[in-house]
Amino acid sequence: MKILIMRHGEAEHYADTDAERALTEKGKRDSVNTAKSCVNNGYDHLDMVLVSPYLRAQQTWQAIASHFDTKQVKVCDDITPYGDARRVSDYITAVAEVEKPKSILMVSHLPLVGYLTSEFVPNINPPMFPTSGMACIEYDVINSRGELVLNIHPEINAF
Template sequence: MKIVIMRHGEAEHFADSDAQRALTPFGRAASKAVAEACVKQGLAKFDKALVSPYLRAQQTWQEISAHFDALSVEECADITPYGDSPHVVDYLNAIIEVEKLESVLLVSHLPLVGYLTAELVADIAPPMFPTSGLACIDYDPVSGKGELLWNINP
């Protein structure tokens, strides 16, 4: 199965709270460009999209959803910047099994996106994701092991 992990687009530096930081125009454009490149890699349909409740992640999903088709979209409070990667992987494994998913997209934040990638792919250090960066993992939920297939950076 495929798990795609994407970091939100570039956001404003200041807001009333970290959760309320909005995307910049560059962040919107870069997110769209990365989504278009992902489609060119042959991946445009997802069984489920999990999106952080933070404004910049929600806005990233709004920008990329024009290019991606997701059967189900769920706001997921566990994938905020300081989410617990082992907990998120346990959750992913549970929904993959119960819902018989073949593809999942996560729109999240640093540092979690790097930790999740390292949790899903054996023997790699958590990679740094630029804003709008995306990684595609071929994941076997039975073995709990995945392989990083490709990544796209704006």
Template sequence: MKIFIMRHGEAGYCATGDADRPLTELGKNESVSVLKQANDIQKISVDKVLVSPYLRAQETWREIADYIDTRSIETCDDITPYGKADRVFDYLMVLADIEKVNSFFLVSHLPLVGYLTSEFVREMTPPMFPTSGLICLDYMPETQRGELLWRLSPK
């Protein structure tokens, strides 16, 4: 199972609350740059995309959507900054089982992205993600083992 986990692009601070912080122009440009780098490694095609409801994650998705082939997109309230990685992991496993989803792309936030990575790659310390950072994991549900395949940051 392939899992792509991306942290949203750089966001501004002028907003009525954390959930309403918009992307900066740099955040938009860096997010696209990372997806272009990723597509140089492999064309990204996934069964399901999950995006945080926070504005900066939604805007990141809108910027990168043309670079990802998918059959399903869902706004997921559980992948906000303080979502529970074990709950998100369990949710993805249920989707894999019930909906036969074999690949995911998530657009989320720190600290969740780091903790979620460690749910899939148990021996890995939760990594720090720069804004627009993206990782690709391979996870084998039958052995409950995951492997970090690659990691990208804005240039």
């Protein structure tokens, strides 16, 4: 199974609450560059997309959604910045065992995206994600073990 973990695009610095911070134009462009790179690397079909309820994550998904063939999209309250990585990885593993998706994308935040990556890929430290960055993991559900196969950085992989 493919697990894609994406940090939202660059957001405004200030809003009434952290959850209301909107994407900047650069954040939208960078997120689209990441989506294009993802598609060019063969990650164009998504069985499930989980998106944080925070505005910047929602806007990131809206900016990139047209680049993917997607079956279902869910807002997931557990993938906000300080969500519990173990709980989320347990949920993804359970979904994988029951629904058998071939690919899942999560659009979330620091620090959770780094901790999630290390939950799925044993023996790595939680990586720092740039805004609009993505980790692509090949995950073996039976052995509960993943391998980081691709890191996408929007400025390095820009079109």
